Amino acid sequence: MEDYTSRGEFALIDFIRRCAASAEAVQAGIGDDCAVLSAPTGPVVVTTDMIVEGVHFRKEDPLRQVGWKAACVSFSDVAAMGLSPSALVCAAALPDDFSMEQAEEIFLGLNQACAEFVVGMIGGDTTSSRGPLSLCTTVLGYASAEFKPILRSGAQVGDTVLVTGSLGGSILGKHLTFVPRVDEALVLNSGFDVHAMIDISDGLAADLNHILEESKAGAIIEADRIPIADAAHELSKRTGKTALQHALTDGEDFELLFTMAPDEAERLMRGQNFREPVSAVGRITESGLFIEQAGQRRPLKPEGYEHFKGMGGKKK
Amino acid sequence: MEDYTSRGEFALIDFIRRCAASAEAVQAGIGDDCAVLSAPTGPVVVTTDMIVEGVHFRKEDPLRQVGWKAACVSFSDVAAMGLSPSALVCAAALPDDFSMEQAEEIFLGLNQACAEFVVGMIGGDTTSSRGPLSLCTTVLGYASAEFKPILRSGAQVGDTVLVTGSLGGSILGKHLTFVPRVDEALVLNSGFDVHAMIDISDGLAADLNHILEESKAGAIIEADRIPIADAAHELSKRTGKTALQHALTDGEDFELLFTMAPDEAERLMRGQNFREPVSAVGRITESGLFIEQAGQRRPLKPEGYEHFKGMGGKKK
Numbered sequence: 291m292e293d294y295t296s297r298g299e300f301a302l303i304d305f306i307r308r309c310a311a312s313a314e315a316v317q318a319g320i321g322d323d324c325a326v327l328s329a330p331t332g333p334v335v336v337t338t339d340m341i342v343e344g345v346h347f348r349k350e351d352p353l354r355q356v357g358w359k360a361a362c363v364s365f366s367d368v369a370a371m372g373l374s375p376s377a378l379v380c381a382a383a384l385p386d387d388f389s390m391e392q393a394e395e396i397f398l399g400l401n402q403a404c405a406e407f408v409v410g411m412i413g414g415d416t417t418s419s420r421g422p423l424s425l426c427t428t429v430l431g432y433a434s435a436e437f438k439p440i441l442r443s444g445a446q447v448g449d450t451v452l453v454t455g456s457l458g459g460s461i462l463g464k465h466l467t468f469v470p471r472v473d474e475a476l477v478l479n480s481g482f483d484v485h486a487m488i489d490i491s492d493g494l495a496a497d498l499n500h501i502l503e504e505s506k507a508g509a510i511i512e513a514d515r516i517p518i519a520d521a522a523h524e525l526s527k528r529t530g531k532t533a534l535q536h537a538l539t540d541g542e543d544f545e546l547l548f549t550m551a552p553d554e555a556e557r558l559m560r561g562q563n564f565r566e567p568v569s570a571v572g573r574i575t576e577s578g579l580f581i582e583q584a585g586q587r588r589p590l591k592p593e594g595y596e597h598f599k600g601m602g603g604k605k606k
Numbered sequence: 607m608e609d610y611t612s613r614g615e616f617a618l619i620d621f622i623r624r625c626a627a628s629a630e631a632v633q634a635g636i637g638d639d640c641a642v643l644s645a646p647t648g649p650v651v652v653t654t655d656m657i658v659e660g661v662h663f664r665k666e667d668p669l670r671q672v673g674w675k676a677a678c679v680s681f682s683d684v685a686a687m688g689l690s691p692s693a694l695v696c697a698a699a700l701p702d703d704f705s706m707e708q709a710e711e712i713f714l715g716l717n718q719a720c721a722e723f724v725v726g727m728i729g730g731d732t733t734s735s736r737g738p739l740s741l742c743t744t745v746l747g748y749a750s751a752e753f754k755p756i757l758r759s760g761a762q763v764g765d766t767v768l769v770t771g772s773l774g775g776s777i778l779g780k781h782l783t784f785v786p787r788v789d790e791a792l793v794l795n796s797g798f799d800v801h802a803m804i805d806i807s808d809g810l811a812a813d814l815n816h817i818l819e820e821s822k823a824g825a826i827i828e829a830d831r832i833p834i835a836d837a838a839h840e841l842s843k844r845t846g847k848t849a850l851q852h853a854l855t856d857g858e859d860f861e862l863l864f865t866m867a868p869d870e871a872e873r874l875m876r877g878q879n880f881r882e883p884v885s886a887v888g889r890i891t892e893s894g895l896f897i898e899q900a901g902q903r904r905p906l907k908p909e910g911y912e913h914f915k916g917m918g919g920k921k922k
Contacts, residue, residue, distance in 0.1 A: 325728040327693055327746070334650060338744055339731045340697035346733070377643055381656035381742045412641035415655045417662070421737020426697045428654055428744035430643070 322504075323370040323488060324431070326439045335431035335439065337367035343422035346542075347466065353392055355466040356425070357399020363491070364429035365407055366470035366544045370489040372440035372479030373431040374472050377410045381426045383419035396425065407472055440479060440548070445486035445505035449574040450555035455545040455566040457494055458522025458537035465542035474546060474564050482558055487548035493539045494571075496594025497547055499579060511538075511572035511590060513583035519543075538581075539594050549574055638820075639686035639804060640747070642755045651747035651755065653683035659738035662858075663782065669708055671782040672741070673715020679807070680745035681723055682786035682860045686805040688756035688795030689747040690788050693726045697742045699735035712741065723788055756795060756864070761802035761821035765890040766871035771861040771882040773810055774838025774853035781858040790862060790880050798874055803864035809855040809910025810887075813863055815895060827888035827906060829899035835859075854897075855910050865890055 324337040341363060343349055347356050361378055368375040380400055384393055393416070404411045409429070433439075454471050471489070478484050486505055490497045494516070502509055513534055522536035529536075550558070555570055562568050581590040640653040657679060659665055663672050677694055684691040696716055700709055709732070720727045725745070749755075770787050787805070794800050802821055806813045810832070818825055829850055838852035845852070866874070871886055878884050897906040 325693075325695065327726075327728065334746070336693070336695055336729065336744075336746065338695040338697045338729060338742065340699050340733050340740075340742055342699050342733055342735045342737070344736050377641075377652070379641065379652055379654040379744060381654045381744075383656050383658050383740050410643075412643065413652065413654060417656050417658055419658045419738065419740065420660050421658070421740075422735065424656075424699050424735070424737075424740055426654070426656055426742030426744075428652075428695060428697075428742075430650070430652065430746075 322439075322442050323367040324439075326371065333433040333435070333437050333439075335368055335371050335373050335433060336428065337364050338426065338428040339363045339367065340424060340426045342424040349422075351466060353395035354399035354402070356423070357396040357401075358403045359399075359466050359468075360396075360425040360427045361400045361403035361409070361429075362468060362470045362544070364427040365403065365409070365472055366489040366491070368429055368431040369470055369472045369475035370440070370487050370546060371431070372475050372484065372487060373433055373437065374476055375407060375409045375429045376432045377412050377430045378404055379413040379428050380411070381415040381417075383417050383421070383424045385423055386418045386420060388423075400427075407470070440484050440487040441504070442486055442488050442501045443504035445501050445507050445549040445574045446551070447507060447574055447576055448552065449485055449549035450552050450570050451498065451509055451511070451547070451549050451572040451574060452555060452558070452568050452570050453490070453494070453517065453545055453547050454564065454568050455543070456517040456519035456537075457490065457543050457545060458519045458533060458540045459525040460519075460521065460540055460542045460544075462521040462525055464519070464521060468542075468544045469565075470544055471546045477564070478546070478548065483550060483554050485549045485551070487546060490543040490545045490547050491541055493541050493594025494543075494547065495538045495579070495590050496592045499592030501547070501549065502579060505574070508575040508577035509572055509579055510575055510587070511579075511581045513581055515569060515571045517567070517569045517571075538590070541594055638755075638758050639683040640755075642687065649749040649751070649753050649755075651684055651687050651689050651749060652744065653680050654742065654744040655679045655683065656740060656742045658740040665738075667782060669711035670715035670718070672739075673712040673717075674719045675715075675782050675784075676712075676741040676743045677716045677719035677725075677745075678784060678786045678860070680743040681719065681725070681788055682805040682807070684745055684747040685786055685788045685791035686756070686803050686862060687747070688791050688800065688803060689749055689753065690792055691723055691725045691745045692748045693728050693746045694720055695729045695744050696727070697731040697733075699733050699737070699740045701739055702734045702736060704739075716743075723786070754795075756800050756803040758802055758804050758817050758820035761817050761823050761865040761890045762867070763823060763890055763892055764868065765801055765865035766868050766886050767814065767825055767827070767863070767865050767888040767890060768871060768874070768884050768886050769806070769810070769833065769861055769863050770880060770884050771859070772833040772835035772853075773806065773859050773861060774835045774849060774856045775841040776835075776837065776856055776858045776860075778837040778841055780835070780837060784858075784860045785881075786860055787862045793880070794862070794864065794874075799866060799870050801865045801867070803862060806859040806861045806863050807857055809857050810859075810863065811854045811895070811906055812908045812910025815908030817863070817865065818895060821890070824891040824893035825888055825895055826891055826903070827895075827897045829897055831885060831887045833883070833885045833887075854906070857910055
């Protein structure tokens, strides 16, 4: 029997995509950051994410931050479509020795995120679990009839590849406290012609590869232009990997990775007033994924943070 | 520190309701079967549910049925608002020794349910878990601008209390294979003036009590009119509880419990052609919850299937 872990989650997503009931209402479906639905009354964007203790956070992490993360992971997916989140529902499986105070901390974190981004926390479900804490958030974004979602599939040869903020080492803290790039996404989608966008949850190399697969294109990244986070340098001292490697392959930065025509990119870079600078890190090509450093070009493997890797799954 | 388990999930829902960001867009929010949102473009109904191995199903249950259940639990919530489900997203935490075949079985079950009720399966998220399998489904229902949700809060003194199908003993199998009463809900909301409705997930007594709390009313149930499922009789032989007790307090029947004026109820009962008969089981009163049997009236405790009960939570 084929082992689930040997193919990873993307194989399963492929399977789901194939067997999903064909819904005429779906403008963009499984495989992008969000599904975009044509409700009879207008477009609705929806995303769902599950975070699990031991995988996305540790038992000892502050529960308020865990609640914040649960909400913001989904907000980030909505932002990656070029929209702001409108409403959140959360289902929680709580360990059966949880105290009321612990449960409240989680919901205070969720609530803090909802307040920060003016999202309605509209419902939820709680259940007990003998296993680890897990939180499932589903977030909706309401769009106007004119809304055009920014998909992964729109990258064009010659496009500049850009990224918000800095990358790598999120495990040292940012993965729990990051600010989803909702404001930046709105500016990008209202003021610029963005061709393709994704949020960096699996890592720069892996998420860029998602864009390339959907756009049937390639890319060249310039190593010296990648904005490396202080945390990546810090982590590098402990792991033996370079800070650049961390910036390329660490997951859960939740920055926006996007492509636009070079002149649009220049206009953005000239006028940018985001909380953190945007960096142009490469360009879209016909095929392949490469990284250039000191005049040398080498293939860049789209490795990143993939669940089920190194989780010790048994072969069947 | 107050123990979470000592107050049960309803205390937490109360807390969430209090701290939820006030969203003007929410017509009916936390505490009903679904939230009803006024999207700028029209009403959207949304519900989210988490089912967890060891709580809502057993490790040895057929995974296709588990997938079916995950979808249908949420379909049932949408039906309880008087609407049909439109779209589903599912997030799954899969044990890390899961095979690809096992994962596929779950999604085939989800897909089967979506096909049966013409729901678009539009997206999802999978993650690994060292704990039990858990599935979180979020389901949307699109409504026309004229849609009036059937809330828990609309019961009126003098109303007849009705229920679809038969009750009790769902643990013997129905909890995995039930047919959510979507068709019945549509007939009820289009052809009748239903005052209040809920689906029976916690048990007849407990779910009726939810209606009473939201409607600020009471009820009298007639024991001899309760439709007792064969499974309740079967289970009664093993547990020492009466079949009636099972019908009153077993959870996960996923039948519809609703109230309407007596003449509407008579019209429904005369013309009914549902898959399974509808039964009139009692009436709404000013206050209290009672059951009558053989001319005797006694208080009925709103006990039912509440998560965290009997789960061995440690007191802090």
